[in-house]
Amino acid sequence: MKTLRINCDNQNFILHPAGVAYWERKRMLLIADVHLGKITHFRKHGSAIPQASLHHNFNQLKSVASNFDSDTICFLGDLFHSYINNEWLLFKSWIETLNCKVVLISGNHDIIDEERYTQLGVAVLQEWELDGFLLTHHPEERDGFYNFSGHIHPGVELRGLGRQNLKLSCFYWKENQMIFPAFGVFTGNYIIKPKSGERIFVNTEDEVLEIALNV
Structure with a gap:
């Protein structure tokens, strides 16, 4: 896996292709929108998702966590998709x-009782x-702070010289804010339209790349 080191507000962060970031000074791993339980939820309602997919998020979590020597793991909301199920x-x-x-920074899907956590x-x-x-x-946006968040599942659509196109999840960097990609599978992406001065770091299967913006 090829990571990418970036600077936000005079602090260094390592971006990982799985869509997480490691805050070097704080030794903190930041992860957004895992949506655990979503696969079980879909299967319960008749979606033909292979049982093996259920373990994907956990295997990914274990793999990413083992790559960094973290004092803290911080989930930026929507850790679980809904109520407790077998994935708990x-x-x-x-x-x-x-x-x-x-x-856990509580998100709109985090409806499991806090006492459980x-x-x-x-x-x-x-x-x-x-x-x-x-x-x-x-x-x-809050005066005096640089904001890290999730929620919108940012992604970009890349177009080739022909008619081919490719949609990838990404970190969406702004002057005082960075929005993280969704970590979980089957979450979907919201295709963003970045403006001048903003930056995009896309996640491939094994690399994080900054792409040039046509704005």
């Missing part, structure tokens, strides 16, 4: 293997102000 047991087992602090040692916050950074689920 997998999540509980994964949490028990960690030797770091875990924080507390019992696992997971702290639940509505937002987190930390050393000039504002960690939220929904994108926000």
Whole structure:
């Protein structure tokens, strides 16, 4: 995997192709929109999704977490798609293997009772102000803070010289804000139209690349 180091508000962050970022100074792994339980939800309502897909998010979480020496893992909202289902047991087992602090910034899909997370040692916050950074689920602009968020599942559509096109998830960088791609599978992307001065870092299967903007 080829990562990419970027600077936000005079702090260094490492972007990983899985759509996560590592805050070097804080030794913190940031992950948005995992949507655990969504696969079980779809299968329950008749979608023909292979059972093996259920373990994809957890295998990805284990893999990414093992790549970084983190003191904290922070989920930027929508950790679970809806109510508790069988994937909660997998999540509980994964949490028990960690030797770091875990924080959830509550998102609009996070409807599981906070006490359930507390019992696992997971702290639940509505937002987190930390050393000039504002960690939220929904994108926000607040004076004096650089905002990290998720929620919109940003993606871009790349067009070739012919009629071929490719849609990829991305980190959407602005002067005082960066919106993270969705980590979870089957989440979909919202195709963005970046403006002048903004930056896009796309995620391929094994690399993070900054792409030039035609604006």
